[in-house]
Amino acid sequence: MTGPGRWKERRYGLRLNASIATVPSFSPIGESADWYWNHLGTDVLRGSAPHISPLVEVLAHHRDRWSHVAAYDEFIPFLTFHRFDADSIVGLAVESGMGHVVQVAKHHDGFCWWDAPGTGRTSTSQGPHRDVVGEIAAACRRASVQFGTAYSLLDWPDLQVPLVSYVDQILHPQVIDLVERYGTQILSALGGGADTTGSGDRRIEELLDRARDLADAQGFELAINDGWGGEQPTFASLDSTVPAEIMTTPWEFCRPLGASFGYNRAERAEHLLSAGSLLDLLTEVISKGGSLMMDVGPSVDGTITEIQQRPLREVGTWVTDNQELIHGSRPFDLWGDALVRYMAVGEHVMAVDLAAGPEVVLAGLTPDRYEVLSVEADDGGSLHWEQHRGGVIVTRIDRSPAGLAGVYRIRLQPAIESTRLFEERAAEPRALQPLLDSAIAGDVIQLQEGRHTGPVAIPHGVILRGLGWDRTSIIGDSAHHGSRGAIVTLADSSRIENIHVSHGAHDDRHAPSVVVSGFDAAVVGCRCDGMVVVEGDDVTISAVVGPGVIGDSQRTTIERCTFNSQVTGNSQGTGNGEGWGTGVALTGGSGHRIHRNEIVGGVCALRLHDISASVVSENRLEARWQAVHLQRCDHVEVVDNSVRHSMRAIDIEGGNGSIVTGNWIADGDSGATIEFGATGTSIIDNHIERCRVGLVVWDAPTTLIGPNSYVDLHETDPVAHGPDAD
Numbered sequence: 074m075t076g077p078g079r080w081k082e083r084r085y086g087l088r089l090n091a092s093i094a095t096v097p098s099f100s101p102i103g104e105s106a107d108w109y110w111n112h113l114g115t116d117v118l119r120g121s122a123p124h125i126s127p128l129v130e131v132l133a134h135h136r137d138r139w140s141h142v143a144a145y146d147e148f149i150p151f152l153t154f155h156r157f158d159a160d161s162i163v164g165l166a167v168e169s170g171m172g173h174v175v176q177v178a179k180h181h182d183g184f185c186w187w188d189a190p191g192t193g194r195t196s197t198s199q200g201p202h203r204d205v206v207g208e209i210a211a212a213c214r215r216a217s218v219q220f221g222t223a224y225s226l227l228d229w230p231d232l233q234v235p236l237v238s239y240v241d242q243i244l245h246p247q248v249i250d251l252v253e254r255y256g257t258q259i260l261s262a263l264g265g266g267a268d269t270t271g272s273g274d275r276r277i278e279e280l281l282d283r284a285r286d287l288a289d290a291q292g293f294e295l296a297i298n299d300g301w302g303g304e305q306p307t308f309a310s311l312d313s314t315v316p317a318e319i320m321t322t323p324w325e326f327c328r329p330l331g332a333s334f335g336y337n338r339a340e341r342a343e344h345l346l347s348a349g350s351l352l353d354l355l356t357e358v359i360s361k362g363g364s365l366m367m368d369v370g371p372s373v374d375g376t377i378t379e380i381q382q383r384p385l386r387e388v389g390t391w392v393t394d395n396q397e398l399i400h401g402s403r404p405f406d407l408w409g410d411a412l413v414r415y416m417a418v419g420e421h422v423m424a425v426d427l428a429a430g431p432e433v434v435l436a437g438l439t440p441d442r443y444e445v446l447s448v449e450a451d452d453g454g455s456l457h458w459e460q461h462r463g464g465v466i467v468t469r470i471d472r473s474p475a476g477l478a479g480v481y482r483i484r485l486q487p488a489i490e491s492t493r494l495f496e497e498r499a500a501e502p503r504a505l506q507p508l509l510d511s512a513i514a515g516d517v518i519q520l521q522e523g524r525h526t527g528p529v530a531i532p533h534g535v536i537l538r539g540l541g542w543d544r545t546s547i548i549g550d551s552a553h554h555g556s557r558g559a560i561v562t563l564a565d566s567s568r569i570e571n572i573h574v575s576h577g578a579h580d581d582r583h584a585p586s587v588v589v590s591g592f593d594a595a596v597v598g599c600r601c602d603g604m605v606v607v608e609g610d611d612v613t614i615s616a617v618v619g620p621g622v623i624g625d626s627q628r629t630t631i632e633r634c635t636f637n638s639q640v641t642g643n644s645q646g647t648g649n650g651e652g653w654g655t656g657v658a659l660t661g662g663s664g665h666r667i668h669r670n671e672i673v674g675g676v677c678a679l680r681l682h683d684i685s686a687s688v689v690s691e692n693r694l695e696a697r698w699q700a701v702h703l704q705r706c707d708h709v710e711v712v713d714n715s716v717r718h719s720m721r722a723i724d725i726e727g728g729n730g731s732i733v734t735g736n737w738i739a740d741g742d743s744g745a746t747i748e749f750g751a752t753g754t755s756i757i758d759n760h761i762e763r764c765r766v767g768l769v770v771w772d773a774p775t776t777l778i779g780p781n782s783y784v785d786l787h788e789t790d791p792v793a794h795g796p797d798a799d
Contacts, residue, residue: 081323082400083172083219084364085355085392087385088327089162089209090334091371092180096148097139098338098372101130101742102765103697103720106370107180107335110145125698129748129771133795145182152200157375159205159212165377166218169385170392172400173219175259175366176209178251183228187255190246201375210255221259222251226300240276245283252284258293260284261310262300278303298325308364314639315354319361319404326358329368330381332697332720336370339742339765339787342380348387349427352477355388355399356414356425362404391477395451398423398480407437423451426467426479433479435465443485451480502526502548509535520545520572527560527574531567533591539572542600542618546573549584558584559606565591571598586619610662621656621672628664631657638696639674655680656696663687672696678719681706689714699724700741703731711736721746722761725754725773734758742766744781747773756781767791 094109104112104124113135114127135142142148166174179185187206188197196205206222213220228243251257281303288295299306308323315326330345331337346354351367358365369381392399402416402423409415413435414425426433438445438460445465448458455470467481474480505525508518514534522544529547531537539545549560560574574586586601588608595613596605605614607624614622614631621636622629638654654675659665665687671694672678678696679689685707693715694700700719701711706728713735716722722738723745725731730753737760738744744761747754748771757779761767765787770776772795783791 081364084359085169085171085399086173086175086219086221086364086366087162087166087169087171088175088177088223088366088368089371090177090180090329090368091186091205092177092335093145093148093152093182093184094180094335095371096151096373097134098336098370099131099134099138100333100337100339101128101720102337102339102344103332103718103742104128105329105333105335106337106339107333110182115145129746129769129795130742130766130793132771133769133793136795146194149184149194149200152196152373154196154201154203154205154371154373154375157201157203157205157208157371159208160215162371162377163209163212163216163218165382165385167216168393169389170396170399171218171367171389173221173259174209174213175221175223175261176206177225177263178206178222179224179228179247180263181225181227183225185247187251190250191243192247206251206255210257214256219258220256221261221296222255222257223261223263224248224251225263227263240280245276245280248280248284249287252287252295256291256293257295258288259296259298261298262302274302277301311363315357315363316361319408321362321404323364324362325364325366326354327366327368328354329370330384334368334370336372336378336381338372340380341787342383343740343763345380346384348384348477351384351388352391353427355392356427356478357408359399359402360404360408360414360416360425388477394476395480398425410436420484422483422485424481424483426474426481427477429474429477429479431469431473433467433481434463435467435481435483436463438465438483438485439463440488442488444488446484446486449482450474451482456481505529505547509537514566524548528562529560530562531564531569533564534566535564536568536570537572538570541571542573542598545571546575548575548577549586559586559588560603561587563587563589563591563594563596563609565609566593567591568595568597569599573600573602575602585623589614607659620654621658621675624657624659624665625661626659627662628666629659629662630666630668631670632666632668634670634672636670636672636678637674638672638678658682659684666690667692677702680704681709684709688712694722695719702726703728706731708732710734716741722764724748725751727751729753731755732757736760737762739763743769744783745769746771747776749773751776753777755779760784761786761791766793769793769795771795 092107094107097109098106100106108124111124111126112128112131163174185195187204188195210220285295296307298308298310308325310325312327331340355365369377397418398416402418405415405417405422407415412427416423424435440460445460450456456467458467502524506529512532512535517536520539522540525547527547527549584603585606586603587596588606589612590608592609593611596617598616601619604620605622607626607629610627612629617634621638636656638656655677656672657679660682663686667689670692673695675696676698678694678700680702682704688710690712695717696719699721700716702724703709704726708730711723711733716738718740720742722741723733725747727750732755733745734757739762742765744764744767745756746769751773752775755777759781762784767783
């Protein structure tokens with residue numbers, strides 16, 4: 074079997090991600106090094122991607138290491154690949170238990186890793202002077218590994234070329250060459266970016282039809298991802314978050330071992346997935362019906378560093394022993410949970426115990442749904458099991474499972490349906506707005522357990538109270554939303570407490586759950602599936618669980634909330650879509666207080682814009698790029714916060730007189746970045762640990778740096794200054 078069918082059976086693969094940026098191989102920890110030239114603020118690239126541009130960390134690195142390079146292509150002579158060994162790299166994939174290898178044939182910078190038609194910017198005529206695509210394709214054939222190519226539609230050097238000319242003169246001949254000459258079996262559009270509407274869309278569909286015909290002539294069916302904009306893709310490519318539940322249509326999740334798709338010399342082993350974390354990710358993707366593509370970045374000599382190889386090989390031992398799970402399974406009714414994964418193989422259900430402990434609870438295999446007939450350890454170990462209403466408890470008698478995870482083979486059948494004396498019907502949601510229409514200021518409306526329909530508008534001075542967000546809910550109507558798409562709208566001095574505000578089956582996480590339009594209003598103890606939007610002054614958001622808050626007001630208080638902004642994008646974020654959100658984004662005003670919250674996920678945990686005289690204190694923060702981002706803010710205090718795993722723990726861009734003190738910061742790139750005209754900033758008494766550098770001060774000469782403690786920094790000098798070195 075070839076093509077898509079075979080691809081579905083090879084559900085774990087390796088993607089080689091190299092570009093001209095492989096030469097400097099640098100970005101701050103948390104960013105992707107393949108965007109190096111974009112990070113320098115180059116005009117031709119600005120606006121082409123949602124990456125921060127410029128990045129002062131990259132400006133400093135370029136000044137110190139590559140100041141003699143004035144143009145991007147001047148890096149090409151250093152791109153030697155003199156130790157590149159295609160058989161060794163494909164061998165790494167085989168040892169890792171992978172079934173396919175995809176070569177990035179052309180990255181966004183337009184550099185082609187074969188003698189591509191229509192351009193002289195190729196690896197055969199410059200840099201390595203070798204056909205990297207051809208060598209990987211040949212090595213894959215020798216190892217019986219499926220070969221694929223990834224091709225960027227976002228070609229920086231050709232951004233000004235008319236779309237029709239680009240498709241006809243560049244895209245078409247190059248893609249056809251990859252399929253016809255190298256036998257590409259998987260064809261992925263890398264990153265998207267081209268506007269393929271109208272005639273461009275038709276031409277790309279014609280291109281894909283031609284590519285399929287060429288593959289058929291060679292005896293295989295071409296697998297094509299959805300990045301091309303064609304009408305019949307083989308699979309969808311995801312690169313932000315793994316779906317929450319099982320997907321029945323083919324999909325692939327792509328991610329690097331660390332934060333950078335290309336090799337980043339700043340990343341250490343602790344910044345990459347461990348073997349355990351990689352196995353967690355792999356089994357989650359497989360149990361939800363997907364395929365996992367792991368990116369690795371060769372260094373400038375063409376080799377894969379040991380810190381990238383190690384977790385792949387360690388997981389490969391387990392994958393090799395469990396081939397049927399990774400490459401031969403299908404999703405079960407349940408995908409599992411944080412500790413256990415389920416897959417179906419033949420007539421059996423396979424349970425993967427990620428903790429590999431002496432006892433495991435197989436939750437979900439409850440007697441009301443399944444009758445479990447037998448449980449056996451795949452390694453032959455003795456065990457005892459029993460089924461109860463919480464699932465199946467498996468206890469090892471002789472020893473714990475060896476290796477990264479235990480595997481159990483289960484035979485079961487559907488439970489016999491019990492006789493019901495009465496038909497069970499879910500209570501119909503009750504209309505809520507009629508209860509509120511007659512309410513007046515001072516009224517407290519106590520909702521009982523159950524579901525209520527929105528949208529609703531809470532009148533002036535009225536309190537709407539539930540029994541807890543696990544018992545009382547307000548569900549939005551998919552056919553109609555309230556003010557600005559909200560499920561609940563609050564007027565002056567109104568309040569909502571202890572209620573789950575849900576979009577229901579509509580599940581529109583980009584729409585707001587609550588809009589607070591009045592002053593002195595409050596949202597307390599609620600779970601909100603969408604954002605809380607604050608428009609009125611003197612608003613309190615307390616003990617709320619959800620994706621976050623957007624505000625444009627005076628004196629907003631946000632306290633004791635738990636936000637995960639990765640579940641949604643928002644208009645104040647750096648981009649749209651999953652993984653690009655901002656947890657709290659406030660614009661304008663003064664007197665804001667953000668205290669004792671937990672904000673994780675997304676690109677930014679907390680962003681304040683044009684704000685003065687406010688306090689950010691005692692929060693636990695974690696984000697991809699910035700934990701706290703102050704843009705043109707005056708006299709903001711950032712005090713006693715705990716920040717981990719964020720590229721920039723605190724980013725102060727412009728503004729005057731802000732104070733950063735008493736914060737505990739670890740495992741990021743920098744403890745604080747003060748940049749682009751910020752004046753009078755004080756950085757005092759912070760503890761900065763296991764970061765690349767303590768502070769980056771760029772174009773902010775009046776910054777006051779007091780005593781701070783620095784522990785286990787990567788750089789010798791804890792403070793980097795610029796643009797002129799002190």
